[in-house]
Amino acid sequence: MGQVAEGSGDLQVEGLTKSFGEQDVLHGISLDIADGQFVTLLGPSGCGKTTFLRILAGFETADKGTARLGTLDLLALPPHRRPVNTVFQNYAIFPHLSVFENVAFGLRSGKSSEDEICRRVGEMLELTKIEDLSARHPQELSGGQRQRVALARALVNEPEVLLLDEPMSALDAHLRHDLQMELRRIQHEAGITFILVTHDQDEAIAVSDRILVMNEGRIEQDGTAETVYERPVSRFVAQFLGRANLISARAEGTLEVATDLGALRVGQLPAWSSGTLAIRPEDIEVRSEAPAVNGVPGVVGERLFRGDHWELSVQAGSQDLRVIVEPDQYHKEGQQVWLEMPVDDLLVLRD
């Protein structure tokens, strides 16, 4: 066994490019990730997020580009020398080893003493709350327990960066919710950089400090969960994260743009002459009288009661707008209403 390389600090990725045959999977990804950040790569399947992760882990090679951890050239090392560990999508727990031995695997590959192995594995089983399962075999574990074993097995090595490849996709919704909290807690306690890959926007928003939305091998938007959700910059981001009403518009160099719903005032000057506006369903206000700005008349169509809110489909102009209102606001089908689109919430997309 060779030595695992030392490296610490921020992860700097520069121009990472990868293609499989004819197909370009990554188009020159560049990004910096600060030490201790919880970053999520969010995108649909085939957007290149998993390939990016596998390149960092060492299971794929990049065609071009570099990845540095502090001063350490990560891509020059074979996977078993990188100070990086992975939580695999299907957990990849060794079926012939007990929970304890699975967690101890990385330490046993090195030169740790038996005492140290026992101590560190014990601590990690405690952190991930599976100390009672230590002697069990993987076949006797539930999905959620396996997930914890996979997490413990990677974290026990105290990697500089932990890579998580869709770690919750095999779990049911309820369990997933609990584990998201857990993941956040563990990341805070371990203080390690987490890079998580997922196609689940709720998961991304819930756990991460920062979200990188990926599409077709490029980063579409990079920002905090709030920014990416509240201020999507592109059509793709607006539609991939949550739901957005998209409105085609024509601009003539002023803050007033023309749409099928009439003239609307926006908060920022569009860079295009013909493009798209977006507004989140929960940002649209329903009024009985015409508001001062950005009022659009409409007729209430289908209504769905969702428990904590009403979801309305409102016919305005030639468009059906989705609107979310408080559960105590009752509207009848066919009712005439005014929709107010607050200037700050009406977003000008870049395409």
Added chain:
Amino acid sequence: MAGKLLEIHEGKATTRGKMVRAGLFLSVPALGWLGAFLALPCAALAVLAFARRGAYGSVDWAFSFDNFRRFVGFGLFGWSSDNLLILLRSAGFAALTTALCLGIGLPMAFWIADRPKRSRLVLLALVSAPSCINLVIRTYAWMLLLGSQSPPLRLLRALGMVGPDASLYPGALAVQLGMVSCMLPFAVLPLYASTERLNWSLVEAARDLYAGSLRTFRHGILPQILPGLVASLVMTAVPSLGMFVVSDLLGGARVMLIGNLVQQQFGMASDWPFGAMAGLVLVLGSLISLAVLSRWGSRIAGGQA
């Protein structure tokens, strides 16, 4: 009866007795098969092995240990190591055949599993194709290929690289070659069944957890291919131990294996009881190697880090 089976299938069997009865019923074909084709012949062999050869090749049913004494070497002219050497030689040939078959078969199984789906089927067909030809004919083909008049040897002779009498046939090397070529498909096919559905993420996990090549193989690959490995060990080792056609044809009279001894006693020598003793030893040898192999297999399967 069909109704009863259905109940068990859906987990509704109410009493233990019902389950046991159904289990016994279902095992009748297997037990019947084993009884008729394994237990009975073995029992017959065991009885025959302790009888005596009568006049003109008949069997004299008097119990004696003579055959055993003779097998371990005590003959009319004092002790001789002939039979034990035959046994040892058979074990050696079988071990080497098994090792070579696995040594060639394992990389081959990995390589085939790595091909695109369509080529995999073609390659598997190619691996098993020689088995479609009768073993005797295949072995004669080896005689031609390895004999002194074979084109490769003629070429080498013309180039002056080998002497005028050089030939691989008949001899131990020819026997070894023939045995490996005969057993290879039986080694490759069970291995392929394991390599084809190998979960590579376990290999990646081992790499990710700092394991070097050996440790990655030990924990990422070996436990997954172990069933295939044990199956191909058994499928190769046991038949090679009893092999006689190949050694007979390719060995000339020089390579006598236990299979040949059995064949000779039951055939030319008309000494069935002694042949039975040799056969009994062969069966015991096979059983022992089976037991050793399966224990070894389960020890690795339940292994520690």
